[in-house]
Structures are given as structure tokens and as C-alpha cells.
Amino acid sequence: MVYIPIFKEKTLPLRCNQKHQTWGQHDKFCNRNMTIFGGNRGYVGYSMSRRAANARNEGKFPKTDFKKEYGLSEKLFNILEDMGVIGVQEWHHTSMYGHRTNFYGWEDDEDLGIWNDRCKEIKALARKIKGLPRMSDYPITREGMDAYTVDCDRVHSENKVIVNGIKAIFGY
Numbered sequence: 424m425v426y427i428p429i430f431k432e433k434t435l436p437l438r439c440n441q442k443h444q445t446w447g448q449h450d451k452f453c454n455r456n457m458t459i460f461g462g463n464r465g466y467v468g469y470s471m472s473r474r475a476a477n478a479r480n481e482g483k484f485p486k487t488d489f490k491k492e493y494g495l496s497e498k499l500f501n502i503l504e505d506m507g508v509i510g511v512q513e514w515h516h517t518s519m520y521g522h523r524t525n526f527y528g529w530e531d532d533e534d535l536g537i538w539n540d541r542c543k544e545i546k547a548l549a550r551k552i553k554g555l556p557r558m559s560d561y562p563i564t565r566e567g568m569d570a571y572t573v574d575c576d577r578v579h580s581e582n583k584v585i586v587n588g589i590k591a592i593f594g595y
Contacts, residue, residue: 472515478512478513493542499549509528511526555575555578556574
């Protein structure tokens with residue numbers, strides 16, 4: 424499908440020979456904002472293609488909308504994506520400029536069922552994951568750097584145990 428946007432200018436396009444008083448009337452009666460090839464019939468509103476709207480109805484969303492729909496934090500989203508529980512299912516053109524937007528979905532219906540049944544438990548585990556310590560909190564000495572390395576290793580191993588618990592829930 425090839426979309427050729429025709430941007431609004433101060434005057435009506437030359438190919439519109441109708442007598443309109445406003446752009447609203449032109450949009451309503453001529454629908455000349457966008458010429459469409461391939462029979463897709465274009466966009467829903469100004470920012471989403473019809474196929475993107477269909478993907479939303481099938482449970483596939485852009486990243487931010489996916490996180491809102493299922494109540495995921497950025498941290499938990501990244502964990503589930505790394506595990507392969509969720510991933511990019513397809514992409515669609517969005518906005519009037521035709522930007523490519525990835526749409527995420529659950530890899531299996533079984534994974535979605537597990538999420539629906541045990542989401543509170545999974546979210547509680549994800550909240551226990553800690554960030555790595557900041558290097559600026561340690562003195563710039565050999566002992567300080569050694570302490571920093573030990574603390575990073577400790578946090579990393581604790582987080583790994585938590586992630587393995589989430590993997591066990593999903594059966595990975």
C-alpha cells in the first residue's frame with residue numbers, strides 16, 4: 424500500500440473543482456486529504472491506519488498502550504520481552520506522515536491466560552527487582568571499586584533469582 428499525503432495549504436487543491444467555503448466542508452464532501460492506492464481506504468481519523476485499528480481489536484498495541492492495557496511497568500515489560508512472552512507481532516503506519524510503529528502482543532494465548540490468572544503475583548515479584556548501585560556512591564579508591572563490584576554482583580544475582588521465578592510461572 425502506498426499512501427501519498429496531500430498536505431493542507433492555504434488554498435484548496437487544484438484538482439478539487441468544488442466550491443467550498445471551509446476546509447471542513449472540503450474534507451467532509453471530497454475526502455481529498457489523502458490519495459490511497461491499493462484499496463485499503465486509508466486511516467481512521469488522522470493518526471491510525473485501518474489495519475492498525477484492526478490490530479488493536481485483536482489485542483496488539485504499541486508499546487505504551489500495551490503497558491497501559493495490561494498494567495505493566497517498563498521493567499516488567501522488558502523482562503517479559505526478553506523471555507519471549509511478549510514481542511513485536513506486526514507493525515503499522517501511524518500518524519499522517521506514515522511512521523512505522525511496532526505493535527506488541529502475547530506470543531501465545533496460554534501466556535495471556537497465565538498473565539490473567541497470576542498478574543498480581545508476577546507484578547509483586549517484578550517490584551522486588553532492584554536497580555544497580557550508582558558508581559558515584561562509592562569512593563574512588565581500590566576498596567571502593569571492589570565494594571561497588573561486589574554490590575553489583577549481589578544485586579544482579581538477587582535479580583536473576585526473581586526473574587527465574589517469573590520464568591517458572593510462565594513455564595520457561
